[in-house]
Amino acid sequence: MSRVLVIGCGGVASVAIRKCCQVSDVFTELCIASRTKEKCDELAAKLEGKTETKITTAQVDADDVQQVINLINSYKPDLVMNIALPYQDLTIMDACLACGVNYMDTANYEPEDTDDPQWREIYNKRCEEKGFSAYFDYSWQWAYREKFEKAGLTALLGCGFDPGVTQAYCAYAKKHEFDTIDTIDILDCNGGDHGYPFATNFNPEVNLREVSAPGSYWEDGHWVEIPAMSIKREYDFDCVGEKDMYLLHHEEIESLALNIPEVKRIRFFMTFGQSYLTHMNCLENVGMLSTTPVNFEGQEIVPIKFLKALLPDPASLGPRTHGKTNIGCIFTGKKDGREKTYYIYNVCDHQECYREVESQAISYTTGVPAMCGAMMLLTGKWNTKGVHTVEEFDPDPFLEALDKYGLPRKENHTPVLVD
Numbered sequence: 001m002s003r004v005l006v007i008g009c010g011g012v013a014s015v016a017i018r019k020c021c022q023v024s025d026v027f028t029e030l031c032i033a034s035r036t037k038e039k040c041d042e043l044a045a046k047l048e049g050k051t052e053t054k055i056t057t058a059q060v061d062a063d064d065v066q067q068v069i070n071l072i073n074s075y076k077p078d079l080v081m082n083i084a085l086p087y088q089d090l091t092i093m094d095a096c097l098a099c100g101v102n103y104m105d106t107a108n109y110e111p112e113d114t115d116d117p118q119w120r121e122i123y124n125k126r127c128e129e130k131g132f133s134a135y136f137d138y139s140w141q142w143a144y145r146e147k148f149e150k151a152g153l154t155a156l157l158g159c160g161f162d163p164g165v166t167q168a169y170c171a172y173a174k175k176h177e178f179d180t181i182d183t184i185d186i187l188d189c190n191g192g193d194h195g196y197p198f199a200t201n202f203n204p205e206v207n208l209r210e211v212s213a214p215g216s217y218w219e220d221g222h223w224v225e226i227p228a229m230s231i232k233r234e235y236d237f238d239c240v241g242e243k244d245m246y247l248l249h250h251e252e253i254e255s256l257a258l259n260i261p262e263v264k265r266i267r268f269f270m271t272f273g274q275s276y277l278t279h280m281n282c283l284e285n286v287g288m289l290s291t292t293p294v295n296f297e298g299q300e301i302v303p304i305k306f307l308k309a310l311l312p313d314p315a316s317l318g319p320r321t322h323g324k325t326n327i328g329c330i331f332t333g334k335k336d337g338r339e340k341t342y343y344i345y346n347v348c349d350h351q352e353c354y355r356e357v358e359s360q361a362i363s364y365t366t367g368v369p370a371m372c373g374a375m376m377l378l379t380g381k382w383n384t385k386g387v388h389t390v391e392e393f394d395p396d397p398f399l400e401a402l403d404k405y406g407l408p409r410k411e412n413h414t415p416v417l418v419d
């Protein structure tokens, strides 16, 4: 019996909401609130008569803390699921603290305006101190640890697939497969084809910022940063086949390095086709990925926002995307004094996802873990107070829920390693 406020009604949120509605005994009441209320109403109308969950909708600008506080005070949820954008993480966390409600999200904070001088000053210092230059990092949300702990509240950060399930895989490997883990390679493969020359599978602005940034990995206690897309490997993925993959910076590396301190190296690879990379390089070279406003015929335009308006809406890719995703982690380490390797991953089919929830697999593989993470908090299976990432909780009930609700794990004890 619980009331949940979901903020955001885009590709990922729509999947999470539909999955919550499949588990009405946990998600008794849902309020879907977003900037554009019509999208919430449209989804609520589609779900009418198909679920026991009682759905209401609301309009909210989550950049405005007071609006979120007012909404929380009027709806009185047990949990706020932030599935809007990383830009809203801090305002929604502030509102949850003010109202005494648990919080969760699917991506760590980054500012919308990267030219803000105050933010830049802190960012430049962090780049120097830590040695990676991505716009996002955990420091902003980790700064809330004490406040959440003192308030007796839980904030669950980054509960999608990667970040999210990948960290649960690491916690599972540590709990059941290894005494010590030496290396972790996180492999994110999308073998899907949507037929467009260029489109992103989730929010284009967030996605393109992520993949055009320098890559980095954790080795021997420090970050190693490399030019974007400069480390390439090939891997033969189960159910997908051979793909090119590139080393990227990714947020879970930061928390895993902290929470599994014995690990000597953590890398993250994502597959990209040549067409995607050619388009991205070209767009970057002409300045279309810039977040700095330009004046065009008397009007201020942010290039990457304009590009977002031109690209296909990720939510519209569902019916046209065929193929599978394969996301997981390869470990090396020791158990009972012996060297061993282990690979745990999930394979998800774009068309099967579309048939079930009218969405492609990228939103599905993020929305299902968001629902399962919310379920862990609402049923008290995960109840540590403070601000935490997924690997800090017991992975077993979470992975069991993922097995049951659409993202079953596969295992391989003799995987091919990435060199």
Ligand code: NDP
Residues within 6 Å of the ligand: 007, 008, 009, 010, 011, 012, 013, 033, 034, 035, 036, 039, 060, 061, 062, 063, 083, 084, 085, 086, 088, 106, 107, 158, 159, 160, 161, 162, 163, 164, 201, 202, 203, 206, 314, 315, 362, 365, 366
């Ligand atoms: P979309 O752009 O499809 O949806 C974002 C939603 O947030 C939209 O409904 C949008 O409203 C709403 N929104 C944006 N700004 C505000 C605001 N100020 N107030 C209220 N609502 C707002 O994004 P996705 O669904 O693709 O991604 C959602 C989140 O999931 C992102 O944080 C993304 O980084 C994360 N993600 C995580 C992954 C993981 O594996 N961990 C993988 C993929 C995504 P409107 O309709 O008005 O624009």
